[in-house]
Amino acid sequence: MKDNPPYGFHTTLAVIYTLLFLQASFCQTSAQENIKAYLNHLPPHIEISCTVQRGDGTVLFSHQAEKQVPSASIIKVPILFYLMEAVGRGEVDLDEIRELQEEDKAEGSGQLQLFPAGSRFTLRYLAEEMIRISDNTATNILINILGMENIQQWLKGQGFHATQLNRLMMDFEAIEAGRQNYTSAKEINRLFLMLINEDFLSPEYRDEAIHLLKSCADGTAFRRYLPPETEMAHKTGTLDYIRADAGIIFMEKPLVMAVFVEGFKTLEEAEVIIGQFAKMALEDFKEN
Template sequence: MIHPRGIKSLFLLMLLFPGFASAQKDWQDFMKQFPDHLDISLLIQDETGEPLFQQHAGKRIPSASIIKIPILISLMEKVDEEHMHLDSLYTLQASDKVGGAGELQHLPEGSRITFRYLAEEMIRISDNTATNILIRTIEMDYIQHWLREYGYEDTQLNRIMMDFKAIEEGRQNYTSPQEINDILIKLWNGAWLNENSRAEIMHWLKGCADNSTIPSQLPAGTVVAHKTGTLDYVRGDAGIILGDKPLILSVFVEKFDSMEEAESAIGQIALKAFRDFGR
C-alpha cells in the first residue's frame, strides 16, 4: 500500500492523462511475466516524488544491507554538525571484526583507518565490519531517533550486521520501498545535508560494486547511485538511475528459487523503468 499522497497522484494522473492509465496497464501486464512464486515489491518515482509505478510499495521487508543508506546519511549529519570528522582515524580492534562481506575483517588488529574509508567500504562492498564500527560510533539510538524524527516507521535499525543471535530473537532491520525511496528523494533534493556531504554520499553510492541488480541490464555507461541488499530470503536494490530524467527505484524480491532469478527480475524491471520513464 502506497502513501495516500501517492494514491491520489496516481488517480489524478489516470483521470487527466489516458496515456498514463495505458502505461499503468502496460506495467501490470509486464509484471505478469514473472513466475507466480516470486514476491516482488517495488516503487518507481521521478525526482519530485511523483509515483510512476508501484507494487506492494508499503510492505515492510527485511532490509539487508540497504539499511546502510540511512546509516550513511546519519553519519554525514554528524559530520555536518562537526560531531564527527571523516578524516579522523579509528584503530581497528579484533572485537570489531565480523564475517560476511568486506575486507576489513582481514586487516591486522591495530590498523589505523579513517571514517571516510569506513563509509566508502560500507557502500562499495557492503563491508560489515566497517558498518558495525560506524553504528557503534554514531550510536544505534541516534540512527533510530533520526528515522523516527523524519517519520519513518517501516525503516528500522534493530541490530548490528551479522548478529545472528538478534535475528533468532526477532530483532531484524527493516525498510519498505515507499520509505527507502522517500529517503533517496530527500537526499537527492538536498533535504538534510549540506551540498558537500550530499555530493560525498552520491559519490559513494555511485561506487557500489555490486552491479548484478538495477544496473545489470541498463545501457552501458548509465550511472546508478544505489545500495544492494542480500539475505537468503531477500534480494533488493534501492537507488537513483541517473538518465535524462532521474528515477528513484527500489525493488525487493522474496521467495525466489535462486539468487540469479531474483537479480534477473530486478534488472528487467530497472531496464523497463529506464526505457519508459528515464529518457
Template sequence: MTTPAISQSRPGLALTDSLTAYLHRLPSTTRVSMSVKSLSKNSVTFNYHADDRVPSASVIKLPVMLEMMERVNAGKLNLDEIHTLTNAEKVGGSGVLQTYLDQSRINYLELLRLMMVRSDNTATNIIISKLGRETINQRIRTIGLTRSQLNRVMMDTLSAKQGRDNYVSAQDMNTLLEKIYRHQVATLELCDQMIEILKQNVDTLCIPRLLPKNVAIAHKTGSLAYVRGDAGIVYAKSGRQPFLISVFVEGVSIEEAEHIIGELSLLCYTYFSH
C-alpha cells in the same frame, strides 16, 4: 498493507501497464515490493506493495550513512578521524576489513566508503557503534521513514533467528534517496558526496544489470538468503530523466531475484529514456 497493491500517476500509464504485466507473470510464490518515481517534472510514479515492511539486508546502510553525514554536519564527527581496527570487531560476510591486520588505522571517510561501496559489514558495525543504534532510528523517524528500523548489527545471526531483523520499505528508501538528491538533509555538499559514494557501488547484479554501462546509478544493494534488494537513483537520458527505483524480492533464489530486479529496472529505464 496500508495502501493498494498498485498505485500510479496518470502520466505513467504506459509504464504502469508494462510493469504490471511483468509482475503478474511472476510465479505466485514470488513476493515483490517496488516503488518508482520520476525526479523530473512529469511526476510519474508506480508503487507495488511499496509500503510493505521487508527485511532490509544491507540496504539499511542507507539511513546509517545519512545519520553519519548529519553528525558531520552538526560538527560531532570528523570524517578524517582515525579508528583503530581490532580483531574483535571483525565480522564475516561482505567486505574487506576482515582481512586487515589487527590495529590497522583507518579514517571514518574510508569506513563510510567501504560500508556503501563494498557493503563492508565490519565497517558498518564500527559506524553503528560510533553513532548509536537508537540515534540512527531517531533519524529514521525524523525524516518520516515509517516502516524502517535498525534492530541489530550486521552478521548478528542469533538476533536474526530470534526475529530481530532490520526492516525498510521500498517507499521509505525512495523517500530517503529523494531527500539526498534534492539536498533536503545534511548540506548540499554532503548530499553530493553521498551520491558520489553510491555511484561507486561494486555490486552491479540488480538495478544496473541490464542497463547500458555508461548510465550513472547511485544505489545500495542488499542480500540475505531470503531477500534481495536494491534502491537507487538512475540517471536516465544522460541525467535529464533521473528516477528513483527501489525493489525487494522474496520467495525465489538470489539469482532469480537479481534477474527480476534487473528486468524491472530495464522496463523503467526504457520508459524514462524515450
C-alpha cells in the same frame, strides 16, 4: 544467511521467465500496465515490492511499496546519511581515524575482517567500503561510533516507521531474538528523494553521499541490463530470503526506484527480475 550480494552466478531459469514475457503478446496502453503485466507473469513463488518515482516525487509505478521487508544491506543507506549529517553538525570528522578491534570483525561481505586488529582506518574509508562492497565490519564500526539508538531516533524523527535499524550486521543471535533490520520500497525511495531534494545535508556532504553511492560495485541487479554508461547512485542488499536494489538513475528527469524480491529459488532468479524491472523502467519512463 548473508548481508552482502554474491557475484558471478550463471544464468538460471529466471532468464526463461524474461524471454517468455518478451515473447508474449500483451496489449499495454501505458508504461505502468507494461510493468504490471511483467510482474503478473512472474512465477507464483515470487513476491515483489517496488516503486518508481520521478526526482520530484511523482509516483510512476508502485506495487506493495508500503510493505515492510527485511532491509538486508539497504539499511546502510540511512547509516550513510546519518553519518554525513553528523559530520555536518561537527559531531564526527570523516578524517578521524579509528583502530580496528577484534570484536569489530563481522563475516560476510568486505575485506576489513581480514585485517589484523590494530589496523587504522578513517571514517571516510569505512563509509566508502560500507557502500562500495557492502563491508559489514566497516558498517558495524560506524554503527558503534554513531550509536544504533541515535540512528533509529533520527529515522523516527524524519517520519520513517517501516525503516528500522535494530541489529548489527551478521548478528544472528539478534535475528533469532526477533530483532531484524527493516525498510520498505516507499521509505527507501523517500530517503533517496530527501538526498536530492532537501537540505538535510549541506551541498558538500550531499555530494559526498552521492559520490559514495555511485561507487557501489554490485552490477548484478539494477545494472544487469542497463548500458554501462548509465549514471546511478544505489545500494544493493542480500539475505537468503530477500534480494534488493534501490537508488537514483541520473538522466534529464532522474528516476528513483526500489525493488525487493522475496520467495526466489536462486539469487540469480531475483537478480534477473530486478535487472529486467530496471531496464523496463528506464525504457518506459525516460521520456515521460
